[in-house]
Amino acid sequence: MRYLPKSESERREMLDVLGLDSIEDLFSHLPEETKLNRPLNIAPGKSEYEIVEYFRARGNENAMNYASFLGAGVYNHYRPVMVDTIVSRGEFLTSYTPYQAEISQGTLTTIFEFQTMMCQLTGMDVANASMYDGSSAVPEAAMMAVRVTGRNRVLVSRTVHPEYREVLRTYAQHQGMPVADFGYVDGTGAVDLADLEAQISAGDVAAVVIQTPNFFGMVEDVKTAADLAHKHGALLVVAFTEAVSLGLLAPPREADIVAGELQSFAISPSYGGPYAGIIATKEKYIRQLPGRIVGETKDTHGNRAFCLTLATREQHIRREKATSNICTNQALIALMATVFMSVYGKEGLRELAEQNLAKAHYLSEDMDLRFRGPFFNEFVIRTEPEALNAELLKHNIIGGLPLGRFYPELEGCMLVCATEMAKRAHLDQFKKCADAVGQPAMAAARNEGARA
């Protein structure tokens, strides 16, 4: 087997050192009833060529060569070639968590740079070096708020990604951490501050969680939400799913904790993962941060050096008292994001965000927008979602996300996203199809007409 670097004679030599006849002897102490006495029911080993062909065939069963208007937490951005070039270097790809600082300065330095750029982007003071994804970063942020405030309740806006809210509920269920939703304003699709105020006033709220741009693509008023949360002694957690928006949008400085998803930073959609989440916060909360943190220090010769630090927050030291049970995180994916940020840089990230803004706004022209207010690269339209998507598929276009699935009241609405990858021809095609399909009311009328 090509992954096993031993010849039979070498195995024999090693067994001789051990004074054994066969490798099986090393398993002879296993209680008989625990042993598997048949071969695994898994086909014999395959060659590289066959494996490549198998996955190609599976890939071809998925969408290939479609334009897409899906966003909803996963965005179609260009991945600079530099990203895979760098993460494919064995020195990054095949190293472990950098426990041994003296031979891990490469990884440690990139993490320090990552943390710095996360702070620069979010307006926070400190950032950890990755959570599993945005959806698990949100509950971890809420748990942080619980630890910081000594309170228990969590209020989450219904404009936060519905799957993130589900994950928050799952995490919270056994931690004495009741989670309640608050609503959005029907006309703007932004958080309903009145509802928030009503619920927060009941007290014991540790965290208020909002997202900007929110699930509908609308830009939220972070400052007002922060003021409200702070007035009631709660922390404001601001989530984001579209990191590219940070190139253009004011950073959520008024938040206490920022919890986000970096998929937009050169991480391929990959049917949902692996992605990389982060949590950033104020300096004063650093000891409540979950996950890895890298700090600057010196070696014995006085050279600048980096190492993992503040480990006393973590499970391997604190065990049942740790800030989180997280151990393995998304380091290599965070490195992808780091390289992405290096390539685009200050001007590039802004220009990229501006292109996203322009594409989405071009697409939104003459569309029947469900909400009025500022949006970034996503927005909600009124249409007949299934009919429109079916129509688009005929043009090799994957349409937007029908919202009825997550919001019964938004049946007949679709979430649409346009990034820098959307070509004008596709945007125009989308508009044409949307026009043709029309809105549910219009469609109903059409049907009426047809019936009459």
Place this chain on the structure above:
Amino acid sequence: MRYLPKSESERREMLDVLGLDSIEDLFSHLPEETKLNRPLNIAPGKSEYEIVEYFRARGNENAMNYASFLGAGVYNHYRPVMVDTIVSRGEFLTSYTPYQAEISQGTLTTIFEFQTMMCQLTGMDVANASMYDGSSAVPEAAMMAVRVTGRNRVLVSRTVHPEYREVLRTYAQHQGMPVADFGYVDGTGAVDLADLEAQISAGDVAAVVIQTPNFFGMVEDVKTAADLAHKHGALLVVAFTEAVSLGLLAPPREADIVAGELQSFAISPSYGGPYAGIIATKEKYIRQLPGRIVGETKDTHGNRAFCLTLATREQHIRREKATSNICTNQALIALMATVFMSVYGKEGLRELAEQNLAKAHYLSEDMDLRFRGPFFNEFVIRTEPEALNAELLKHNIIGGLPLGRFYPELEGCMLVCATEMAKRAHLDQFKKCADAVGQPAMAAARNEGARA
């Protein structure tokens, strides 16, 4: 521009050091009439995304997802993933010819290994570290023979790749090195020893050039050819185009010079290049070898080390008296071949060759073979080449090479190749189509019948 690592302010600082106003000043001494006073007529710079799309679109205009039975000097073998993994490392990809041995031991060591494996495969004593390709290795080998023997004539078998023979003629034309062809035996497709003997007897022959497996896929009798050449004081040059055959075929030990093409060793067909040629020979001719050679030595601490050696053969030292004008060669491509040989190794190369043999022989069953004799993974059939290829294209199969193009007497014959990549279903489909199309005679008869 992303490839230019300077900001305007840095350019300014540098100009200040130079005491200049603008970079243009550095070109002011160019005579006015030599200056280009208009912009180049080349479109503005494109983004990565656009470049990727452009080449994808071009790729899609070529054959995609076809099975292929083409060989004829370029073979369709699997490329182990390890190959690109290694040649993509910047340390190999972006280094120059290893003139500075102390910081080039990586490249030098791989070349030394390459030379060794080339000797092991060919049965020669020494090998150079790459020529441009097989087709230019052949004339360089012939020129070597001229230098070694002090004679001038070159005899080349008509069973050597026709394009190689063309290149030989081009190279030879101004070097006082007459080149003549000798024929093949009509029944076997192997060199016509009688013709060779007749021509060599005229004297002054420096080199006899044959190829095995030859252009028709037939295995030549190297020993007999060598005896004949040697009897007349000529050197035998053995060319090869299908390196995989060396996994199974007896090495051409009786040759004086072996000149070959390594494309089969994990080098993608890439519409004809870059490939890698080599020349291997006897120890005693080493000072007549063209191209780079790496030798073993020691550093000042006594550590084993490698360096370029015998440079006195080369153009940068010997100028007009050099063995060749070659300078840049195919180092990275030779590294691909080196990694390929490492991955397959002793057993793998044999098994690979055996699979090729089996596939080609399976395909040849019940076919109307033009030649009788041992062949490796290519052979010639009688058919209606254009009709058969047209039929195969309908099944997304690219057929073989119609031979009339190179051999008027073989009009109605096709060179067919089957490697380990040929699937049984495609082999069977090929046979079915060949059956349906039949031979020219049969087809003519069919037409007659139809007309009657």
Place this chain on the structure above:
Amino acid sequence: MIKKTRPHITQNEPLLFEISSPGKKGYQLPELDVPAVDATKALGAGNVREQIEGFPEVSEVEVIRHYTRLSTWNYAIDLGLYPLGSCTMKYNPRINETVARTEGLAWAHPYQPEELSQGAMEITAVLEDMLAEITGMDAVTLQPAAGAHGEMTGIFLMRALLQSQGNPRKTLLIPDSAHGTNPATATMAGYAVQNIKSNDRGFVDLDVLAKYVTEDVAGLMITNPSTIGVFEENITKITDLLHSKGALVYMDGANMNALVGMARPGDFGIDVMHLNLHKTFSTPHGGGGPGAGPVAVKKALEPFLPTPRLRRSQENRWSWDYDRPQTIGRVRAFYGNFGVLVRALAYIMAHGGDGLRRATMDAVLNANYLRKLLEPYFDLPYNAPSMHECVFSDTRQVKQGARTGDMAKRLIDYGFHPYTVSFPLIVPGALMIEPTETEGKRELDLFADALISIAKEIEDDVEHVLKAPHLTRTSRVDETAAARKPIVRWKPSAEA
């Protein structure tokens, strides 16, 4: 004598921020093919940011040099043995990186129509089946992103089952040799932790255990083989004991590299367990992740698995089933670390059933070989038969003034990544060594040589060992200073 390394120049490199200069660019965007939009108008002035203070501005060549130079400061599997116990740092086949980038897979959006996702769903389903076969369990969820995430999922599942039976109970029993994620997970699931002391052979003590197993106990979290690399000889008795009290047994599957193809947790009474695909199934660690922590369960726990679940129609089409009334809920968005799952499946396919078994055998052979070579020089606190790793103690060397951490640093000079230091906690000054099956005899011999040579150095010149490493570009790093006054982001020196 150091046989494996020689010092060589490596490039220094400042931080990205320190090579930044205004106007340098590493990117170009396609020309905008729609009208530009005035951000202030579209978003409102208050919503538009100033430039990103301090964000880098560098060109493409600087990016590649920056990261290439940094990369040369790292050790990695691709450079040599990485014997971190419990981490299963094995060779990461490159073919897996290639297939994970297959266009139709890498660019699949999780919300694209199911009809256009059948390939991805098929991969997921096939992997679930194979993992069920390997573990001997009935159902598998691939949603968890890592081992600890899997633990959380698994314990939530146990709790949900117990809850459905009327009482979630209060306590989880955890052997003192367990990994830190185990107790941390218990807390997240709302359970109190009861540590169980191992006996002097390193096993769970049946009598001690029996005392703790009450009606309040939700279950046991056991690691088998344990973190000292021994197979729990009483495992079936242990699982029987828990089951007899209505409690469940969770297995931390981090050490499955010792069992695949040889023994199956499902066959020795485990109810729920996780796998670390980034250990046993060779997906690359990448400096700390990503991973995947699938959870395998027995039938009784299946109704509680996270949503969505795969469902196959009569026409053999896959769809996602969200209608699972007893589910514990999602543990993350979408369907898991799909790209990692692809790599794991490619690994399993490459080995095949028989190859997986042979890999396990070689892993255990390697660990025992090292144990044999090192035993004369280091104290072996537990001498039960080793499986895939062996754990020594530094007690002999401590007498001469050197601890496990010092020997670890000196190993670096010898060209090796150290073993796992000071874990498991039940071994004083542990040297926890897991070679994995992807090491050849030559590398193992060099490693044993190195450790033996260090043991001798400690006798001759302990100071030299205490100051190691000597041959790295960065000498011993002051971790205490880092934690005392944390500097966790770069600031321009003017600000500093």
Place this chain on the structure above:
Amino acid sequence: MIKKTRPHITQNEPLLFEISSPGKKGYQLPELDVPAVDATKALGAGNVREQIEGFPEVSEVEVIRHYTRLSTWNYAIDLGLYPLGSCTMKYNPRINETVARTEGLAWAHPYQPEELSQGAMEITAVLEDMLAEITGMDAVTLQPAAGAHGEMTGIFLMRALLQSQGNPRKTLLIPDSAHGTNPATATMAGYAVQNIKSNDRGFVDLDVLAKYVTEDVAGLMITNPSTIGVFEENITKITDLLHSKGALVYMDGANMNALVGMARPGDFGIDVMHLNLHKTFSTPHGGGGPGAGPVAVKKALEPFLPTPRLRRSQENRWSWDYDRPQTIGRVRAFYGNFGVLVRALAYIMAHGGDGLRRATMDAVLNANYLRKLLEPYFDLPYNAPSMHECVFSDTRQVKQGARTGDMAKRLIDYGFHPYTVSFPLIVPGALMIEPTETEGKRELDLFADALISIAKEIEDDVEHVLKAPHLTRTSRVDETAAARKPIVRWKPSAEA
């Protein structure tokens, strides 16, 4: 003070043959889906080889470690400045590697039907056009595999034209500053070489030249800018002179990085020239190749170009034209190093016309900046304005006992690849420095610092410089011993 490097451990690694062991495997083939064939029967016993004596047998993980370890012993552009004069070692954009691997391009067989090769042919045609535009010439062949191959092609073309006019003539004039490939090429084309001495400013001396230009002279092979990096001030006079005698002018285009977008050889009288795509157009050198050496010609030479040529039909379809009665013939099989051509085109597309010009300007700026910084410390034998490179002499340092080669070795300790040593031959002890445009100010400053520091070291402690490099894993290599008794292949030690 060495600012750019620190020593760090690097892994030792034996030769592949020394880690081989019978039965280890790095490969697996798909199961054979046709009947196996008995090789002895199919081929005849005499045609079947024994096993390949000494061929390696290693596993996959050993392969990746072997080459990864070896790679760390190399310097590379990706690690820093590579100022080899005449070699134009510039950044190799990675996007070019990606596009060259585009499936429909990388897997295109040269004999596949033209109808199924239109994309490849289009790329070839577009690149020919762009290179014609850049050089100001009328037609381009992409067949030659490297610069020297292009020289051969170009001189054959000249000879063919002269021959068609009745007399191929006898001699080629070549300035003494020329690269070795120039005279070597002349020999292959059957021409005698007449060296032309440069004047004391480094230029071709018009008066000297005039004396040599007779009716026997086929042409002049000139490099412009010359190998000392200066633009021939009399270039149009020179080309006029040759033309007036019915001779032709070949330009070695190795130094086109100084001219692209600023001046075109076609506009100053060049008849035929080659380009090195692996220099000017950034295709990677890969430790010595591959390259591509397209040849650009004026109209009169077009009929002689190698076959086949591209031809476009009225329906805009490409085909290959083999019917070129005056052709010199093929210079290699198929159509050239297509994969290299793809990379070069991608490079040109990324820059665009304006970007190419700006690249040239930065290249010249960089060379002049270094010249300025270094001039106080090193002897500049020719002080004509520098273009893309500058050439110093070691005369001052030689007086203190150190030669250009010694300083080159010491530069290695400072973290740089040396400049080109001892070329061109007209400069005694040349330091030939070509930074290219892809270097930033920081790297240039560090380089100048390093060389200046070495100049000072030579004054203080010349011995230290003479024994350099000190910080590499391999110290100064004995090249003389290597040539004295060449060992050019590994043999098992028993045999040795």
